[in-house]
Amino acid sequence: MTLPLIEKYRASKFSEIKGQDMAIHEIKTFFNGFPKKRALILNGPVGTGKTSMTIALANEYNLELFELNASDLRNRSKLEEVLKPASTQQSLFKKGKIILMDEADGITASDNGGLPELLVLISKSGFPIIITANDIWQRKFSLLRQKCQIVNLKELKEPTLVEIINEILKKENKHLKKETVNLIVKNAKGDVRSALNDLQTAISLGEDTLLSELSEREKQVTIFETLKKLFQSPFSSDTLEIFDNTSMELDEIALWIEENIPAEYEGKALAKAYESLSKSDIFKGRIYRQQYWRFLVYQNFFLSFGVSSASKVKSQKFTQYRPPSRILKIWLANQKNAKKKSIVSKYAQMSHMSKKKAMKESYFLPFIIDKKTEDKLDLDEKEREYLQDKRGAIIVSSGLNKFRIN
Ligand SMILES: Nc1ncnc2c1ncn2[C@@H]1O[C@H](COP(=O)(O)OP(=O)(O)O)[C@@H](O)[C@H]1O
Numbered sequence: 001m002t003l004p005l006i007e008k009y010r011a012s013k014f015s016e017i018k019g020q021d022m023a024i025h026e027i028k029t030f031f032n033g034f035p036k037k038r039a040l041i042l043n044g045p046v047g048t049g050k051t052s053m054t055i056a057l058a059n060e061y062n063l064e065l066f067e068l069n070a071s072d073l074r075n076r077s078k079l080e081e082v083l084k085p086a087s088t089q090q091s092l093f094k095k096g097k098i099i100l101m102d103e104a105d106g107i108t109a110s111d112n113g114g115l116p117e118l119l120v121l122i123s124k125s126g127f128p129i130i131i132t133a134n135d136i137w138q139r140k141f142s143l144l145r146q147k148c149q150i151v152n153l154k155e156l157k158e159p160t161l162v163e164i165i166n167e168i169l170k171k172e173n174k175h176l177k178k179e180t181v182n183l184i185v186k187n188a189k190g191d192v193r194s195a196l197n198d199l200q201t202a203i204s205l206g207e208d209t210l211l212s213e214l215s216e217r218e219k220q221v222t223i224f225e226t227l228k229k230l231f232q233s234p235f236s237s238d239t240l241e242i243f244d245n246t247s248m249e250l251d252e253i254a255l256w257i258e259e260n261i262p263a264e265y266e267g268k269a270l271a272k273a274y275e276s277l278s279k280s281d282i283f284k285g286r287i288y289r290q291q292y293w294r295f296l297v298y299q300n301f302f303l304s305f306g307v308s309s310a311s312k313v314k315s316q317k318f319t320q321y322r323p324p325s326r327i328l329k330i331w332l333a334n335q336k337n338a339k340k341k342s343i344v345s346k347y348a349q350m351s352h353m354s355k356k357k358a359m360k361e362s363y364f365l366p367f368i369i370d371k372k373t374e375d376k377l378d379l380d381e382k383e384r385e386y387l388q389d390k391r392g393a394i395i396v397s398s399g400l401n402k403f404r405i406n
Pocket residue numbers: 005006007009010011016017018019020045046047048049050051052053132156164192193196
C-alpha cells in the first residue's frame with residue numbers, strides 16, 4: 001500500500017460522494033444556471049467531502065482547479081493570475097477554470113489576514129470561486145456570507161460510513177471483524193477522513209493496535225469532559241463520583257487537575273483548590289506508606305468535591321485543558337524507573353549478583369534478558385513492555401533502525 005487510503009480512494013466523481021445528495025444538487029444548479037453570486041461556500045464539518053466535491057466538480061465539468069491558500073491572498077502575482085481574465089470581459093462560467101479557496105477558517109479579518117483580499121477577489125475574479133469552511137457562521141465572515149451562496153454538507157450517517165468502509169475493504173481484499181468496523185464508525189462521528197485513517201491503522205498495523213489507539217484517545221476525551229464538569233458544573237454529592245467514568249488512575253487525574261487549576265480559578269478560589277489538592281496528596285502518601293486503602297475515599301473527596309467547591313461561581317468559558325507537562329514527565333519517568341528497579345532486582349536475585357552490580361549493567365539488560373529469561377524472572381506485562389521499549393529505543397539511537405521492521 002503506497003498511497004494512504006484517503007488519497008487512494010478519494011471520491012473524484014459526484015457519484016462517489018455519499019450522503020450529500022442535496023449539496024450535490026445545489027452545486028450543480030449553481031454551475032448550470034446563471035447564479036447571482038460569484039462564489040459558493042461549501043460549509044461543513046471535517047471529512048464530509050468538501051474538497052472532494054470540488055475535485056468532482058472540476059472533473060465532471062472539465063475545469064482546471066486553481067488552488068489558493070490563505071497566504072496566497074497576500075501574494076500579488078499569484079492573485080493577478082486569476083484576476084487578469086476579468087478584464088477581458090468573457091462570461092464568468094465559460095472559462096475552464098475554478099478557483100478553490102480551501103479551508104477558509106484560518107483567514108483573519110485583520111489588515112494582512114487575507115479576508116479583505118478574498119472579498120476583492122470575489123468581486124473581480126474571472127472565474128467562479130469555491131470556498132470551503134468548517135464554520136462559516138463565525139462573526140468575521142458575515143460580509144463574506146453575503147457575497148456567496150452557501151451550501152451545507154452534513155456529517156455522514158453511520159450506515160453510509162459502514163458502506164464506504166466495506167467497499168474499500170473489498171477492493172483491498174481485506175477483512176475486519178464486524179465489531180471493529182462498527183467501532184471505527186462510532187468513533188468517526190460522521191467524519192469520513194477519520195474513519196479512513198482508523199481503517200488504515202486496522203489494516204496495516206492490526207486491529208489490536210487500533211483498539212489500543214482508540215482507548216488512548218477515549219481517555220483524553222473523557223479527562224477533558226471530566227475537568228470541565230469538575231471546574232464548571234455546580235457541585236453536589238454527585239461530584240464525588242465524577243472520576244468513576246474515566247479509566248485514568250486517580251494519581252494521573254491529580255496531575256491533570258494540578259496543571260489546569262490556574263486556567264480556571266483565581267484569587268481565593270485558586271488558593272482553596274490548591275489546598276484541597278495538597279490534602280488529597282497527603283492521603284495519597286498515607287495510602288502508599290501504610291497501604292491503607294480506606295484513605296482512597298479521602299483522596300478522592302479532596303480531589304473531586306474539594307477542588308470543585310473551591311469556587312461557588314462557575315465559569316462557562318471554553319478552556320483548552322493542557323496535559324500535565326513537566327510533572328507528568330517526571331512521574332512517568334519514575335514509573336519507568338520503578339519498572340527498571342524491579343527488573344534489576346529480579347535479575348540480580350536470579351544471577352546471584354548484588355543489585356548494585358546489576359544496576360550498573362542495566363543498560364544491557366534489555367538484550368541479556370530474552371523471552372525465555374523473561375518467563376523465568378516472572379516479569380509482569382509492564383516490565384516486559386519496558387524491556388521491549390528499551391530494545392527499540394536502543395536500536396533507533398544506534399542508527400540500526402533501518403533494519404527494523406515495523
Ligand atoms: N460524502 C463522502 N462520500 C464518500 N467519501 C467521502 C465523503 N466525504 C469524504 N470522503 C472521503 O474522505 C476523505 C476526505 O474527504 P475530503 O473531501 O477531503 O473532506 P473535507 O474536505 O470535507 O474535509 C477522502 O478520501 C474522501 O474521498
